[in-house]
Amino acid sequence: MEYRKLGKGIIRISEGHRINLIINHWAGGNATGPFKINQNMNRRFIIFFVLLLSGTALYAQSTSQLLQTHAGKTIFPKLAYSYSELEPNIDSVTMRIHYSKHFRAYYDNFKKAVTGTPFENQSVKDLFAGIASAPPAVKNNAGGFYNHALYWEIMAPNSGGMPTGDLSDKIGMAFGGFDNFKKAFTDAAMTRFGSGWAWLIVKSDKSLAIVSTANQDNPLMGNAEVKGTPILLIDVWEHAYYLKYQNRRADYITAFWNVVNWKAVSELYAKAIE
Numbered sequence: 001m002e003y004r005k006l007g008k009g010i011i012r013i014s015e016g017h018r019i020n021l022i023i024n025h026w027a028g029g030n031a032t033g034p035f036k037i038n039q040n041m042n043r044r045f046i047i048f049f050v051l052l053l054s055g056t057a058l059y060a061q062s063t064s065q066l067l068q069t070h071a072g073k074t075i076f077p078k079l080a081y082s083y084s085e086l087e088p089n090i091d092s093v094t095m096r097i098h099y100s101k102h103f104r105a106y107y108d109n110f111k112k113a114v115t116g117t118p119f120e121n122q123s124v125k126d127l128f129a130g131i132a133s134a135p136p137a138v139k140n141n142a143g144g145f146y147n148h149a150l151y152w153e154i155m156a157p158n159s160g161g162m163p164t165g166d167l168s169d170k171i172g173m174a175f176g177g178f179d180n181f182k183k184a185f186t187d188a189a190m191t192r193f194g195s196g197w198a199w200l201i202v203k204s205d206k207s208l209a210i211v212s213t214a215n216q217d218n219p220l221m222g223n224a225e226v227k228g229t230p231i232l233l234i235d236v237w238e239h240a241y242y243l244k245y246q247n248r249r250a251d252y253i254t255a256f257w258n259v260v261n262w263k264a265v266s267e268l269y270a271k272a273i274e
């Protein structure tokens with residue numbers, strides 16, 4: 001395999017005519033090395049595609065769109081930032097493994113589990129609503145896929161701080177101020193025993209609530225203890241933090257607040273109360 005870094009893009013050439021383009025955003029920017037044009041290829045053709053792709057927005061499908069998508073037609077969501085951009089709060093090795101291995105496996109196994117079944121033609125949202133009748137492989141991988149897609153979306157480089165506007169007001173009213181909200185959400189994440197997630201959700205009466213779920217369950221699932229539309233979540237599986245923080249989940253949660261993309265959360269809130 002030969003690599004060459006070219007502008008924002010990285011080109012990878014394998015045998016024969018096969019060309020794989022890896023955008024720096026995905027590769028973490030470290031796949032560099034010698035480069036040799038295969039005699040069957042046209043250099044200008046390759047450069048054209050590298051430039052074309054590196055200029056393309058990496059956003060693919062928002063999670064709200066994803067929920068409306070037929071399970072069998074979901075696509076693997078792209079990260080809107082590079083693996084290293086959440087440093088030092090979330091390290092690039094964790095991001096790379098979490099996104100390209102764990103998340104990828106949930107996605108692949110989700111597709112495999114629904115293909116050729118009636119779930120394939122259901123929207124992801126309907127699938128969650130009726131999840132009680134789904135086999136464990138569908139439930140676990142559908143949850144793993146959706147939960148992570150949302151988790152990537154509500155984080156961003158150079159973010160953190162506090163929400164503004166309507167969401168800020170509603171959080172203030174529901175939890176007695178932003179600091180109290182942070183504390184309650186942190187408690188939910190800290191007290192989730194074993195693997196799971198903590199969530200800020202919008203319930204059907206449009207009120208806000210903080211909940212936590214085990215494994216890859218989520219509050220959209222018909223059998224969830226408290227149901228609602230997720231707008232903020234944190235992964236507290238050890239794979240989300242162990243490489244950098246080892247057993248110190250509290251430190252990971254503290255760092256997580258520095259990468260919360262409140263703009264994205266506010267947009268999810270606005271959609272949830274529509």
Ligand code: MN
Nearest residue numbers: 102235237240
């Ligand atoms: Mn995870």
